[in-house]
Amino acid sequence: ISLFATPIETLVNSTELFQKAIAGFRRMDEVLRHAPDIADAPGAPDLVLERGEITYRDVCFSYETRERTDTGEERPVIDHLNLTIRAGETLALVGPSGGGKSTTCALLPRFYDVDAGTIEIDGQDVRDVTQESLRKAIGLVQQDVYLFDGTIRENIAYGRPRASDSEIEQAARRANIHTFIETLPEGYNTVVGERGSRLSGGQKQRVAIARVFLKDPSILILDEATSALDNESEAAVQEALAELARGRTTIVIAHRLSTIRSADVIATVEQGRVVEQGTHDELMARDGTYARYYRMQFEGDRAAAWAC
Numbered sequence: 285i286s287l288f289a290t291p292i293e294t295l296v297n298s299t300e301l302f303q304k305a306i307a308g309f310r311r312m313d314e315v316l317r318h319a320p321d322i323a324d325a326p327g328a329p330d331l332v333l334e335r336g337e338i339t340y341r342d343v344c345f346s347y348e349t350r351e352r353t354d355t356g357e358e359r360p361v362i363d364h365l366n367l368t369i370r371a372g373e374t375l376a377l378v379g380p381s382g383g384g385k386s387t388t389c390a391l392l393p394r395f396y397d398v399d400a401g402t403i404e405i406d407g408q409d410v411r412d413v414t415q416e417s418l419r420k421a422i423g424l425v426q427q428d429v430y431l432f433d434g435t436i437r438e439n440i441a442y443g444r445p446r447a448s449d450s451e452i453e454q455a456a457r458r459a460n461i462h463t464f465i466e467t468l469p470e471g472y473n474t475v476v477g478e479r480g481s482r483l484s485g486g487q488k489q490r491v492a493i494a495r496v497f498l499k500d501p502s503i504l505i506l507d508e509a510t511s512a513l514d515n516e517s518e519a520a521v522q523e524a525l526a527e528l529a530r531g532r533t534t535i536v537i538a539h540r541l542s543t544i545r546s547a548d549v550i551a552t553v554e555q556g557r558v559v560e561q562g563t564h565d566e567l568m569a570r571d572g573t574y575a576r577y578y579r580m581q582f583e584g585d586r587a588a589a590w591a592c
């Protein structure tokens with residue numbers, strides 16, 4: 285499944301436009317169902333970002349519609365999960381579909397609250413700080429990009445409507461989309477069409493990446509696309525994402541071999557737990573779950589789907 289309902293991406297990427305975003309939600313019911321549960325603690329301070337280290341400590345979580353095992357017991361979606369992502373590093377989450385990668389990510393910006401355990405950023409429990417400051421600190425890039433029917437400029441500036449033209453252009457350059465925009469007769473004033481229909485998949489992705497460059501968060505959550513873009517687009521998107529992740533603490537739900545191999549740490553998540561953690565070489569040497577998945581997906585029959 286996709287990481288989050290698309291409109292939630294809009295929400296987390298543009299706290300300033302919270303109300304506007306809510307009005308535009310296609311899955312408003314979902315948000316409204318969750319929003320009341322998640323409130324700022326009275327007098328909550330803003331998150332103070334120092335280095336951007338993230339720690340999941342013994343985290344357990346179940347959706348309201350709980351999973352049951354064959355014997356009828358409740359099985360948490362996240363089950364005593366532990367993870368540390370050092371400041372500025374990239375953690376790649378890998379593992380079978382339904383293992384809990386997206387849910388792990390969704391707990392960080394508090395789209396849902398943990399049932400037990402804690403998630404901390406620089407030692408501050410995410411439940412103890414204001415949501416606005418939390419969501420300002422986190423940028424999201426997901427598979428399904430949400431563009432609205434405005435100009436490219438407006439789409440890039442969505443989270444920071446007061447951004448100057450030069451800031452917008454700088455973000456577009458870093459996202460590898462400026463040159464393309466310049467080829468359009470209307471340039472940054474080009475209207476992208478309903479849900480960005482006048483742009484290709486890779487172009488939309490890069491507009492979304494430009495948005496996050498403009499937002500400049502310390503922490504990044506990336507849900508790497510499973511569907512292939514054409515080669516040129518693919519390379520441009522990959523390059524832009526790598527640039528975006530540089531110097532930011534990043535969690536990526538990884539599907540690409542290049543992403544997995546270049547991550548500082550890989551964690552295999554299965555049935556809501558981290559079952560293995562290490563670099564590619566370490567995990568291959570261990571010849572455990574990761575090595576098995578790796579061979580299944582990237583060697584031999586490439587059709588074997590791992591996490592899509």
Ligand code: ATP
Binds near residue numbers: 351361592
């Ligand atoms: P995939 O690679 O297929 O996206 P994943 O590893 O990201 O999978 P999750 O999407 O986190 O796994 O799903 C973990 C479990 O939680 C699955 O059993 C899934 O069906 C369930 N789940 C995910 N989102 C919801 C939701 N909004 N409501 C109820 N159950 C959910």
